[in-house]
Amino acid sequence: MVCRSESSEGLLADVHTPEFFNGIRASGIPNHSLTLKVGSPVMLLRNIDHSHGLCSGTRLIVTKLAEHVIEAKISTGDHTGNRVLVPRMSMTPSDPRLSFKFKRKQFPLMLSYAMTINKSQGQMLSHVGLLLKKPAFVHGQLYVAASRVSNPKGLKILICNELGNSCNSTTNVVYKEVFNNL
Structure with a gap:
């Protein structure tokens, strides 16, 4: 959704369709579509709770899927084996190339079969x-x-x-x- 202070009327509103926003790939937010199954290896893209091991870069294995939360087991670090809940979050990209601000409500995860x-x-x-x-x-x-x-x-x-x-x-x-x- 376009942030209220950045919303525009007329021609620009016609260009900024949901399909347009869903296709944007920007730093600071995962891609629009995330297809997961139980057992999928994922990586956390946001710091959520350091004390429970939910830091950016933490690798997890999906154990349960729901509409607003994902249960996963931490697979690396001091908290290996702990079951955690990852909520959907509102995220705004930090990409300076975008001339407008928008936010997505989604899980801060990406599939992680490989990593840098x-x-x-x-x-x-x-x-x-x-x-x-x-x-x-x-x-x-x-x-x-x-x-x-x-x-x-x-x-x-x-x-x-x-x-x-x-x-x-x-x-x-x-x-x-x-x-x-x-």
Whole structure:
């Protein structure tokens, strides 16, 4: 819904249809459509309650679905195994490219079959798969990704060359300019 202070009349009101708003992809809010099933792995996109482990980036497994709340089990961190309730929330995007403000009432979740290296920091996982389509040039990120796995047998790495074929090695990129002026 368009925020009242930002609402417009006439031609702009005709352009800003529900379909238009549902199609917007913006930072600060999940996509309009979220299709979940019991057992789906999800990631929390908002801080809800730190004391119960409901922080942005927390991974959960959906255990029950309802219209206004989702029950889930925390799958990582100090609160692993705890059952929690995630409510629908009103969210307003923070994307400066939008010339208007609107809000969506939805669950602050996204499916999480995969995650970025940054989101994995601080978590221990039983299985980690790394897809290296390009040479890794930030050694700290490669270390974080590989060190998230609790057992080396749970680590799988796929390295691709320029043609997209799998190979056994990758280039260790080091920019010598970094060492200038030391």
